[in-house]
Amino acid sequence: MASLQEAHAQRDELERLNEELTETNAGVMAMYAELTVEHKDVVERFSQEHEFALALQRTFLPTTLPQVPGAELAVRYLPAAATAEIGGDFYEAVTTRHGLLLAVGDVVGHSLQAAMVMGELRHALRAYAAQDHPPHILLQHLDHLLGLHQPGWTATVCIVLVEPGNTRLHIANAGHLPPLLLTPGTAPRYLSEHGPLLGLGLPQPPATAHPVPPGSRLLMISDGLIETRDTILDERLTLMAATAAAGPEEPDALCTELLDTFGTEPEDDIIIFTSRFSPPPHR
CATH class of the missing domain: 1.20.5 (Single alpha-helices involved in coiled-coils or other helix-helix interfaces)
Known part of the structure; x- marks a missing residue:
């Protein structure tokens, strides 16, 4: 029981x-x-x-590129993967009294606010360029703008001013990746001019002049093209220089080649800005 x-x-x-x-x-x-x-x-x-x-x-980005005799321009912009936050990469091309001004920049950080700061910088750059300031003064004005209206934000910007006639260019660089000069018959060369980040309130060194032989190409990028978590920057820069040197001469085709080679599933926004220069035709 x-x-x-x-x-x-x-x-x-x-x-x-x-x-x-x-x-x-x-x-x-x-x-x-x-x-x-x-x-x-x-x-x-x-x-x-x-x-x-x-x-x-x-x-906030340009919808067209200027038409300049003897200068061929092409650009590619690719946002980061859909799961990533929006970045502050930008580019600019504008004609001035002193020549063709090209710029690529990147606001440090990823957010909608970073994109807003980017838009403010780009529009300010156009306004300052219309006043015919030299490249390093343009950078100093942008630095002052950040400190005054966007304290705490920093940005990298590389400015290239191509003289009328396309035989010489001037580079001022505030912490950005150096532009790559591809000259016929010589090895590719990074034009490594260095200045401090924008937003730190530090003076920018004057621009450095470089000759531009006919047929030369210039490549400007944002770091999203070559920087990833598991790569070494110098090695990627060397690889990109070799790829560009062996790539198509035509700027638009070169953009496509570099994007196909380095731009798969980007972790950050990508900008590829290429130019090819020759003397303008005589009238």
């Missing part, structure tokens, strides 16, 4: 535990369903915000 009562007690206990387990499972499944819905909402909201940020960022 005692054994029978013990068996009934064990059965009742098992049934009670089973009911509790069933209720617990139901609660867990309900919580999972709720979290799944919330996660889906978060993903959709992030996707919408990311698309909005990309659209806004594109409005």
Whole structure:
């Protein structure tokens, strides 16, 4: 009799535990369903915000490139992968009284605010360039602008001014990757002029002049093209120089070649800005 009562007690206990387990499972499944819905909402909201940020960022970038006799220009802009935050990369090309001004820059950081700062810098650069300032003074004005209106933000910017006639260029570089000069018959060469980041309130050194033989090409990029977590920057720069030297002469085709080689699944925004120079035709 005692054994029978013990068996009934064990059965009742098992049934009670089973009911509790069933209720617990139901609660867990309900919580999972709720979290799944919330996660889906978060993903959709992030996707919408990311698309909005990309659209806004594109409005800050040039829609056309200037037509300059003897200068062929091409550019590629590729935003980072959809899961990454928006960046502050930008480029500019504008004609001035002293020649063709080219620029590539990158606001340090990834956020919608970084894109807003980028837009402010780019529009300020155009305004200052219209006042015919030399490249290093342009950088100092941008540095002052950041310190005054966007304290705490920093940026890298490389400015190249190509003289009328396309025989000489002047480079001022505030912490950005150096431009690559590809001259017919010689090895590719990085024009490594160095100045401090913008936003630090430090003076910029004067621009350095370099000759531009006919048929020379100039390559300016943002770091997203070659910098990844598991690579060494100097090695990537060397590889890119070799790839560009062996690549197409035509600027647009060279952009495509470099993007296909280095730009798969980018972790950061990519800008590739190429130029080819020759003496303008005589009139």
